[in-house]
Amino acid sequence: KGKEKWPRGDEKVWKDGLRGVDKDVPDITRSVVHHVQTSLARQAYNLDEAGAYQAAALSVRDNLLVNWNETQLHFNSKPTKRAYYLSLEFLMGRTLDNALLNLGLKNKYADGITKLGFSLEDLLEQERDAALGNGGLGRLAACYLDSSASQELPVWGYGLRYQYGIFQQLIGPDGSQLEAPDPWLQHDNPWELPRSDVTYDIRFYGHSERVDGMKAVWSGGQEVLAVAYDVMIPGYATKNTNNLRLWESKPKRGFDLNSFNAGDYERAVESSNSAAAITSVLYPNDHTTFGKELRLKQQYFWTAASLADILRRFKNLDKPISEFPEYVSIQLNDTHPTLAIPELMRILLDEEDVPWDAAWDIVTRTFFFTNHTVLPKWPVPLMQHLLPRHMQIIFDIVTVEKKFPGDREKLARMSLIEEGFPQNVRMANLACIGSRKVNGVAELHSDLLRATIMKDFVDFFGISKFFNVTNGITPRRWLDQCNPLLSQLIADTLKLPKATFLKDLTRLEGLLKFEDDPNFQKKWAAVKQSNKERLAHYVQVTTGHIINTKAMFDVQIKRLHEYKRQTLNILGVIHRYLALKAMTPEERKKVNPKVVFFAGKAAPGYYIAKLTIRLIVNAARIINEDPETKDILSLFFLPDYSVSLAEILIPASDISQHISTAGTEASGTSNMKFCLNGGLLLGTVDGANIEIAEEVGEQNVFFFGHLTPAVEDLRYQHMYHPVPIEQKCPGLAKVINEVSAGRFGDAGVYEPLLNTIRQNDYYLLTEDFDSYIQALKLVDEAYQDRTEWIKKSIRTTAKMGKFSSDRAIQDYAQECWNIESNKLP
Ligand code: GPV
Secondary structure, three states: OOOOOOOOOOHHHHHHHHHOOOOOOOHHHHHHHHHHHOOOOOOOOOOOHHHHHHHHHHHHHHHHHHHHHHHHHHHHOOOOOEEEEEOOOEEEEOOHHHHHHHHOOHHHHHHHHHHOOOOHHHHHHHOOOEEEOOOHHHHHHHHHHHHHHHOOOOEEEEEEOOOEOOOEEEEOOOOOEEEEOOOOOOOOOOOEEEEEEEEEEEEEOOEEEEOOOOOEEEEOOEEEEEEEEEEEEEOOOOOOEEEEEEEEEEEOOOOOHHHHHOOOHHHHHHHHHHHHHOOOEOOOOOOOOOOOHHHHHHHHHHHHHHHHHHHHHHHOOOOOHHHHHHHEEEEEEOOOOOOHHHHHHHHHHHHOOOOHHHHHHHHHHHEEEEOOOOOOEEEHHHHHHHOHHHHHHHHHOOHHHHHOOOOHHHHHHHOOEEOOOOOEEEHHHHHHHOOOEEEEOOHHHHHHHHHOOOHHHHHHHOHHHEEEOOOOEOHHHHHHHOOHHHHHHHHHHHOOOHHHHHHOHHHHHHHHHHOOOHHHHHHHHHHHHHHHHHHHHHHHHHHOOOOOOOOEEEEEEOOOOOOOOHHHHHHHHHHHHHHHHOOOHHHHHOOOOEEEEEEOOOOOOOHHHHHHHHHHHHHHHHHOOOOOOOOOEEEEEOOOOOHHHHHHHHHHOOEEEEOOOOOOOOOOOHHHHHHHOOOEEEEEOOOOHHHHHHHHOHHHOEEEOOOHHHHHHHHHHHHHOOOOHHHHOHHHHHHHHHHHOOOOOOOOOOHHHHHHHHOOOOOOHHHHHHHHHHHHHHHHHHHHOHHHHHHHHHHHHHOOHHHEHHHHHHHHHHHHHOOOOOOOO
């Protein structure tokens, strides 16, 4: 920007702003100037956008702090039942825009900042995502915090303050994924409040000695310090501002002075390093748990600190410990926080002198467990070493064993301990028996839980312990914030303030009245078009490619996983490319142009998933350069998928893909985001896709593939009666042979990926490929009739009310937590 004038904006405003001389300078401008000069100790001269962002954020934070303080006071003023959401992941994304919208201050800040010579929109781009999560599970936790605060519910989140969030994804010269660290705290984080006064000692290792029967003493080992950092969670259009408390690990007393004095510097820093290591990095493995000691340490450190904090808050109420569940409900987000169950037992037994049965009664009235997928387990020897007292307690929890004295097989299935070498602790079984209720995250998933992995427990506890809460998304971020044009169009059309439908998403049904109105249809299409242009601009700036925004935009963005079947999608794209190549130029002229977008990270050690990325990137390099087809087919893998990138991609999609093998995707939540933004859905009969179709009508979605009940049989067939792929699915075989022969370079490189399909094809690509291609054809045909397509799009948005996370949080509040809304005056 070379010869810029300093200061930017109006010099008088900068000068008078701080001293408050000029009555015309708005408070907001004054507050930003104040933070530039005091908090940042900088001047108007040479202030860059990063600095201006910091000052604006600190100014907004002042507003949040006032509300946050009032909320805490309000809820402390009388004994209130609270709920706590324990999640190892909170995928928050950016905060500034969301905070401004929730506070209703966005326009005022935009004006105030313009006076200082900056643009709010540019400053928003300065913020780094808080990416303390892998994918759906972590983003769900973030949506639930927003909905809890927005509905004035007393809900706190508890998690870890990782020094490094999910890794940054780069694409190497050969097209493969490379990983770089995400040092997101490198610059000051204005959204957190360090609480050096809120700390707890957390013990690991050592030994546990039982004195007179039940009472035990756990001592020795390593002690580390948990330090609290608070993140303010503003509700939408309310003063209520909740808290997310994240724990940082620190050495209990800096250096070990004895070793230090003895000259053993390395020994002295070793223990301090190992304490700090606990919260250093988010594990980048989605769904899978490896038996890694540091991961188990994270889980215990976090659950122990959170429980100690919850207990201290309860004790302020001065109630008998037996009433703990009357004031505290704790939601376990998957099995990650399951150690909270034996930890609360340990506290009650060993510190509070509660007898075993009474303690177990308290525990099983406090916890609620949400299952998001299959069953992780921990090796008994590792648990015994790290948490000796907890291992004793787990061995003592014999509820289940007592009730079925005869049935050995059932007992073995339900046991907390899986026999073998080594033995394993089954965390899902422990979470189930230690909780009041257990839920899955979509109807199909909850049905599957009851029918399969939880079946024995259903027989034991009765069906009413097992229920469903279909996931949801916050309409504040996933409509108003990411798609302001659509949000405004809806408000204008329904003649409602935005807050009305953003707080009650079922109000969108009002749009159905306008689906046939050509004028409205035109405006609807214009919004989609401008979101497509916004995405095209992003792609041009970041990759240099120019995109045809008149083409259909087809999007699949999610973690790379075999079960999510990005491989099916890319092989489908290649199939399309080969078909286009076989056409005459005349035929090609009639083809609907299409741009396919992929984004998503693979776990660094997930070899097959990384090969899929490499295939997408290299296929794109060939396809996008092909003069015969590039106007009608192009393909992009956008690196480093994040919440902020999703906010650009989702509003721009015409069609999005959710194509997991039936019965494998517990729910999915991006499917809801696309549909809320008027994108149509192409998917399998899986997870929440089913409920979306129920809401919007099957004629408005594109379904394909085998159904869940068929999957097991097909897999059995593949195992015991394999049929060569050429026979089973010639169309797919042809595509695979082209890839194998090196049509997209790297001959030989993709064999391990292709072999997963040629061999036992666990995720059933050969079974679903033909109906997938058929469904893509139907999508093309439907897109030709643009008016009908727009109507489908309007209907889809209109029927998304059910999928607000406000509804999901209401379900939890009523079915589990038994808490009530309490609005600040
Ligand atoms: I377990 N999920 C996730 O993102 N990470 C995990 O470790 C586990 C589950 C996801 C599921 O895969 C999605 O289907 C679901 O929508 C999401 O959790 C939220 O429930």
